[in-house]
Amino acid sequence: MIGQVLSKAAVPVGVVGIILLLIVPIPTPLLDVLIVVNISFALLILLTAMFVKKPLEFSVFPSLLLVATLFRLGLNVASTRLVLSEAHAGQVIQAFGQITIAGSLVIGAVIFLILTVIQFVVVTKGAERVAEVGARFTLDAMPGKQMAIDADLNAGLITEAEARRRRAEVAAEADFYGAMDGASKFVKGDAIAGIVIVVINFVGGIVIGMAQHGMEMGDALETYSILTIGDGLVTQIPALLMAVSTGMIVTRENVEAEMGQAAGRQLLQSRNALLITGLAACAMGFIPGMPLLVFLAIGAVLLFAASRVRANEAREAALVTDAQQLEAAEAAAEGPEDLMDRMRVHALEISLSPDIVDLASGGPGDLLTRVKSLRRKLALEIGILMPPVRTRDNIDLPAQTYALLIAGVEVGRGTVPRGHVLAIGAGLEQLPGTAVTDPVFGLEGKWVPAEMSHAADMAGATVIDRASVIITHLSDVVQSQADRLLSLEDVRQLTEHLKQSSPATVEELTPAMLSLAAIQRVLAGLLAERVAINDLARIYEALALRAKTATDTPGLIEAARAALGPAIAARFADDGRLRVVMFDPMLEQQMLEGMRVVDGQPQIVLAPEATMQLIESIRRTVTEIDPSGAEPVLVCAPSLRAAVRRMVAAQVRGLPVLSYDEAGAGGFATDVVGVVRIATSALPIAN
DSSP states (O other): OHHHHHHHHHHHHHHHHHHHHHHSOOOHHHHHHHHHHHHHHHHHHHHHHHHOSSGGGGTTHHHHHHHHHHHHHHHHHHHHHHHHHHSOOOHHHHHHHHHHHTTOHHHHHHHHHHHHHIIIIIIIHHHHHHHHHHHHHHHHHHHHHHHHHHHHHHTTSSOHHHHHHHHHHHHHHHHHHHHHHHHHHHHHHHHHHHHHHHHHHHHHHHHHHHHTSOOOHHHHHHHHHHHHHHHHHHHHHHHHHHHHHHHHHHHOOOOSSOHHHHHHHHHTSOHHHHHHHHHHHHHHTTSTTSOHHHHHHHHHHHHHHHHHHHHHHHHHHHHHHHHHHHHHHHHHTOOHHHHHHHHSOOSEEEEEOGGGGGGGSOOTTSHHHHHHHHHHHHHHHTOOOOOOEEEEEOTTSOTTEEEEEETTEEEEEEEOOTTEEEEESSOOTTSOSEEEEOTTTOOEEEEEEGGGHHHHHHTTOEEEOHHHHHHHHHHHHHHHTHHHHOOHHHHHHHHHHHHHHOHHHHHHHTTTTOOHHHHHHHHHHHHHTTOOOOOHHHHHHHHHHHHTTOOOHHHHHHHHHHHTHHHHHHHHOBTTEEEEEEEOHHHHHHHHHTEEEETTEEEEOOOHHHHHHHHHHHHHHHHTSOTTSSOOEEEEOHHHHHHHHHHHTTTSTTOOEEEHHHHHHTOOEEEEEEEEOOSOSSOOOOO
């Protein structure tokens, strides 16, 4: 309890003490203690900045930087007061000054000037510029990161809690780099103030020493030179450490390793680089006048490191060869059951070219783990039990290619280059990589090297890893082909599960009125129009009422849609409003007159040229709608809805078709954003 109180009061008390330090004179022993604390504090911050894995792990750094800067200025004021009034500022300042001068005032002054130039011109200016650029790029990339999080959430790759955590992390990162941009200005100001204080100490000290203390010119020059240089060093060294810490923090990337580990691993990854550097060091040793032993020793160390890298590469190659031989032996030992399993056509399959099978390696974020998350997401959103996904390698596929198959038939294909990430957005012209079109949304993007992902992110692009690209494509395929994936066994399992909570509903419908096969056709029809079937009880109740009078599949589907009307309309509503496209009343009347039932399916029978005009008018009207709002829906009379849907399904992909009853079921306001018309005043009906 006492420790918590002390920890909470430490910073406020420290800040108040710093303010007092600016006003109240302090004795020289206390100044020595505070100077040592200042140097130790700066060193602690530097080492902490080196050992953190992510900048956000040291999010308090900007505030500490401000406090440390204020502390150093307070020490500058206190030491200046002692230097000018007593010609003595404690043992630490005296020792620093004497060590630096080392018997030569000129050499000491030059060394001090060099340290000052390094502090102000190199480190401080560089840290300030990096902080400014990092803040600007982080803020520019913030919308893209939010979009990436939303895409992962929609694809079922992360939970809502994880999405909130990532959004909070993105906001915290933006706040951190913004604060670092402002804090770096304090570092620059501190360096300028340090130079001004040094000049005041030196000039003012000599004048005061000769005028008030009666010193000779030489004595005053020697005394105040030592004190000025010592005072400058005890403040410039911590300031230099803080500036270096600032540069390290703002240049760190979010890697899961400390700086030393990451640097060692990446510097030792290239055997050729180590080998060439070692040979070059040995060769330079034979240049006349060069220390041969030193160069040979360094070259030998580098050559030894290169040999160790080669040994590790050989060991990894041997492990790969052993794994391939084991796999070949297992394939040779396959029995009839194994072959029959391979012969079986799987409902859903992902084929990978051999060079990208690492995506299914079994890690925590690999393809198989994300498929499980996708199954859970689709079950909750649309009510379908997505079948198990078989993942296998396929030597017939081109390099870096994957294919999605339903019942053995390919329905989608894409490329996912190894060691690359997909960046979607503008401003990617300066980045290396291959330009592509996203297979799901049709957006322009580029496959950039994984090490350039931070640069693409800072450029404002949405960065997607390879597994996420495949999962997003798979999610789109499953939702668009859900009617093909719904099996009779799935319907049986759904019915048995519903029977546990609503036994009367199930017993009323099946098997007395409808078989499971008939129910499957109805549910598949709903899924074909991307209508969720998770409200199974309401669907079964509507089917039971309809089946008492007729059991035709189109009629059953319309009855189920009527029961789900509010949910269907809510899916397309935005802020309580629906954007609708309507038919011209005269056109709709002619379409009603052309209604026919052909092979049990409702159809609008028109002359071929009239049908083409109608479809083209629908396509043109939908294309001209402002894409910035919610998804538009085509509405028509209830008796026309099924026939219109059949007409436009293959021509205007993804256009939802709702009846007037469904559009008004949820009580949403409607905005008419388009009217379908054709040039002819009367449509001829085909005979």
